[in-house]
Amino acid sequence: MTDAREPLLQVRNLQLHYRTRRGTARAVDGVDLDVGRNEALVVLGESGSGKSSLAKALMRLLPRNLARFSGGVTLGGDDLMAMDDEHFRREVQWNRVSMVMQAAMNALNPVVRVGEQVAEPLRVHRGWSKDAAMERVVETFATVGVSRDFVTRYPFELSGGMRQRVVLAMALVTEPDLVILDEPTSALDVLTQASIMNVLKRIKREQGTSFILITHDVATSSELADRVALMYAGQIVEQSDARDFFHDPAHPYSKLLMDSVPRLHQSEPPGYIPGEPPDLIEPPTGCRFADRCPSRFGRCSEDPPAFELDGDRRVRCWLHEEGTDHDG
Amino acid sequence: MTAEEPLLQATNLHTWFELRQWGFLRVGSVRAVDGVNFELGRGESVAFVGESGCGKSSLARTLLGLHKPTHGDVIFEGEHLSELKGEARRQYLARVGYVQQDPFGALPPFMDVRRLLSEPLIIHGVTDRDERERRIRKVLEEVRLTQVDEILPKFPHMLSGGQQQRVVIARALLLEPAMLIADEPVSMLDASVRVEILNLLRRIQQERELTLAFITHDLSTVRHYADRIFVMYAGRVVEQAPVERLLDNPQHPYTCALLAAIADVDADNALEERAVPDGEPPSLLHPPEGCRFHPRCPQAMAGLCDRQDPPLFEPEAGHYSACWLQDPERG
Numbered sequence: 277m278t279d280a281r282e283p284l285l286q287v288r289n290l291q292l293h294y295r296t297r298r299g300t301a302r303a304v305d306g307v308d309l310d311v312g313r314n315e316a317l318v319v320l321g322e323s324g325s326g327k328s329s330l331a332k333a334l335m336r337l338l339p340r341n342l343a344r345f346s347g348g349v350t351l352g353g354d355d356l357m358a359m360d361d362e363h364f365r366r367e368v369q370w371n372r373v374s375m376v377m378q379a380a381m382n383a384l385n386p387v388v389r390v391g392e393q394v395a396e397p398l399r400v401h402r403g404w405s406k407d408a409a410m411e412r413v414v415e416t417f418a419t420v421g422v423s424r425d426f427v428t429r430y431p432f433e434l435s436g437g438m439r440q441r442v443v444l445a446m447a448l449v450t451e452p453d454l455v456i457l458d459e460p461t462s463a464l465d466v467l468t469q470a471s472i473m474n475v476l477k478r479i480k481r482e483q484g485t486s487f488i489l490i491t492h493d494v495a496t497s498s499e500l501a502d503r504v505a506l507m508y509a510g511q512i513v514e515q516s517d518a519r520d521f522f523h524d525p526a527h528p529y530s531k532l533l534m535d536s537v538p539r540l541h542q543s544e545p546p547g548y549i550p551g552e553p554p555d556l557i558e559p560p561t562g563c564r565f566a567d568r569c570p571s572r573f574g575r576c577s578e579d580p581p582a583f584e585l586d587g588d589r590r591v592r593c594w595l596h597e598e599g600t601d602h603d604g
Numbered sequence: 605m606t607a608e609e610p611l612l613q614a615t616n617l618h619t620w621f622e623l624r625q626w627g628f629l630r631v632g633s634v635r636a637v638d639g640v641n642f643e644l645g646r647g648e649s650v651a652f653v654g655e656s657g658c659g660k661s662s663l664a665r666t667l668l669g670l671h672k673p674t675h676g677d678v679i680f681e682g683e684h685l686s687e688l689k690g691e692a693r694r695q696y697l698a699r700v701g702y703v704q705q706d707p708f709g710a711l712p713p714f715m716d717v718r719r720l721l722s723e724p725l726i727i728h729g730v731t732d733r734d735e736r737e738r739r740i741r742k743v744l745e746e747v748r749l750t751q752v753d754e755i756l757p758k759f760p761h762m763l764s765g766g767q768q769q770r771v772v773i774a775r776a777l778l779l780e781p782a783m784l785i786a787d788e789p790v791s792m793l794d795a796s797v798r799v800e801i802l803n804l805l806r807r808i809q810q811e812r813e814l815t816l817a818f819i820t821h822d823l824s825t826v827r828h829y830a831d832r833i834f835v836m837y838a839g840r841v842v843e844q845a846p847v848e849r850l851l852d853n854p855q856h857p858y859t860c861a862l863l864a865a866i867a868d869v870d871a872d873n874a875l876e877e878r879a880v881p882d883g884e885p886p887s888l889l890h891p892p893e894g895c896r897f898h899p900r901c902p903q904a905m906a907g908l909c910d911r912q913d914p915p916l917f918e919p920e921a922g923h924y925s926a927c928w929l930q931d932p933e934r935g
């Protein structure tokens with residue numbers, strides 16, 4: 277039996293590398309994560325930092341040019357990495373863990389009615405009858421705020437906001453324990469965005485679902501976040517409680533990121549982070565953030581490990597080395 | 605308003621698109637811009653905000669003369685745009701720079717940076733090659749692409765999103781326009797470079813004393829980059845005011861809803877749901893009677909808002925709102 281305190285999802289030293297013409301791109305390069313039951317973990321990071329790759333690794337949606345896929349992943353105590361593909365697909369994918377892919381609302385099948393598309397995971401993975409599946413689709417539509425009349429519509433008949441809700445319904449219809457959302461609102465207007473975040477809050481409260489919410493929009497992420505993981509060049513550089521991360525970030529990159537967040541009622545303009553992230557093909561040998569880091573010092577030419585700080589924080593930066601000494 | 609003559613005026617501007625079925629049967633008109641009036645002063649930066657489909661890009665393209673208004677006109681430096689022909693019209697396009705929505709579609713993929721910046725100069729009669737080179741280098745430095753020799757031979761796909769957008773801005777500035785219209789200049793860019801590009805635009809606008817009209821749906825940054833804000837809803841400007849007044853003392857229920865939907869980052873945001881008006885913006889083919897926001901408005905007054913279109917009221921000097929709640933005669 278699983279320990280109640282055990283996190284729902286545990287990820288250790290996850291690696292996902294791609295083969296490219298220039299060499300191996302280490303898009304996910306030693307990621308450790310924990311997601312508790314009924315918890316929302318937000319994964320932040322700029323474009324290309326490996327957020328979608330991390331999500332796909334967890335869903336085992338792997339491309340052909342895979343160079344390496346390794347590490348430890350457990351879900352509710354079950355060792356997912358030990359499962360063969362067939363077993364994983366039957367038991368886990370879209371069943372216990374589902375995902376809203378980045379830009380999925382534009383990837384709906386244009387010639388299939390949306391109700392049928394949402395019913396598909398139930399029909400294919402669970403073998404439900406058409407009627408039973410449709411009944412469940414209508415319920416799920418109600419949860420995400422889509423009227424039942426829309427079941428028979430085609431994607432082009434729906435607005436962007438409605439299509440995004442449909443895609444969300446598709447991820448929820450199997451009542452998974454964990455839902456991964458990759459940029460679920462970034463293409464939407466603020467009112468639609470806020471209304472979809474409301475839906476997610478409600479589902480989390482009423483159904484006890486856990487979420488991994490991937491985004492580069494820090495303000496929107498605070499609508500759901502219990503914990504925050506910040507990704508940089510394939511690694512998690514800080515993992516903290518949302519309150520700590522938003523109000524007292526620890527990693528130099530987290531601090532710059534938080535200073536760059538626009539605030540409606542602040543009088544100074546937001547800051548920005550100069551420079552560009554490193555190449556994932558030949559990442560620098562020391563700290564990957566060193567080039568852009570205002571606090572860089574001698575030690576930073578070595579790769580910092582993740583130091584554990586009080587309050588369940590992990591920070592990958594030499595400035596926090598002492599933290600480990602005190603704790604350990 | 606200043607006593608000085610405005611640089612640009614939009615008077616009763618309407619841009620309707622005819623919708624046809626099978627290519628000929630008229631179904632109706634999409635009223636993308638439907639009765640818009642404003643004046644833009646010289647050296648002023650204004651932001652147009654509103655939800656997707658409310659007519660922002662159509663308005664921008666009408667100001668640029670790319671759509672012919674169905675009614676009303678654009679008056680630029682005292683001249684009616686509808687009356688400009690031939691050479692005068694070309695001159696107008698040199699006076700107003702345009703940064704179009706979708707930076708990735710904005711740069712032709714087969715031209716290197718030198719060529720795509722030379723082209724507009726050649727078209728506008730800068731025949732001297734050295735003169736062109738000088739102007740191109742100057743403008744690239746202005747947009748902070750300071751490694752000019754590295755940038756010039758590159759093709760768009762070799763540039764990052766932020767660099768591409770700088771090239772697009774450089775191209776819009778090449779002909780020394782009096783005004784720049786930037787349609788969502790940063791929405792396609794990564795959050796980490798957005799502020800950098802907006803700062804750049806603001807600095808150039810102030811240094812060159814340009815009139816800058818930019819379109820955005822991000823109200824959270826607008827305070828730092830605009831002097832005035834125009835809020836659009838369903839083809840209309842529903843509220844307009846100096847930026848601080850609008851953000852700190854919004855009048856129109858739609859503006860209030862937009863502001864209430866924006867999270868200033870805070871861990872407590874996760875604890876409560878946000879108030880969001882129901883529904884979606886109306887069809888521009890059949891906009892609702894009366895106030896266009898009434899089907900979603902929490903303060904709608906039956907018998908009034910669903911029947912009569914509110915005019916623009918001026919609840920405080922320079923602050924306009926098209927809502928019956930601001931009618932001084934009411935109650």
Ligand SMILES: Nc1ncnc2c1ncn2[C@@H]1O[C@H](COP(=O)(O)OP(=O)(O)OP(=O)(O)O)[C@@H](O)[C@H]1O
Pocket residue numbers: 294295296301303321322323324325326327328329330339341378492556
């Ligand atoms: N199938 C692939 N083959 C080779 N490289 C890839 C592949 N998929 C992604 N990459 C590269 O891996 C890196 C990480 O990509 P990923 O899509 O995970 O980033 P992201 O953080 O989700 O970015 P964004 O915010 O833009 O969505 C990028 O450099 C990307 O170009």
Ligand SMILES: Nc1ncnc2c1ncn2[C@@H]1O[C@H](COP(=O)(O)OP(=O)(O)OP(=O)(O)O)[C@@H](O)[C@H]1O
Pocket residue numbers: 621622634635636654655656657658659660661662663705888
């Ligand atoms: N050339 C055109 N022909 C017909 N309809 C058009 C044309 N251009 C725009 N429209 C319609 O006019 C309305 C307003 O579109 P517009 O592109 O101006 O909106 P927008 O506010 O810029 O939206 P977004 O934020 O998505 O860019 C939409 O309903 C659109 O479909």
Ligand code: SF4
Pocket residue numbers: 527528529563564565566567569570571572573575576580592593594595
């Ligand atoms: S390890 Fe050094 S370079 Fe890296 S973030 Fe910390 S201080 Fe900066």
Ligand code: SF4
Pocket residue numbers: 856857858895896897898899901902903904905909914926927928929
């Ligand atoms: S006019 Fe009436 S319906 Fe329209 S915004 Fe004002 S109160 Fe709401």
Ligand SMILES: [Mg+2]
Pocket residue numbers: 327328329378458
């Ligand atoms: Mg991604």
Ligand SMILES: [Mg+2]
Pocket residue numbers: 660661662705787
């Ligand atoms: Mg537009």
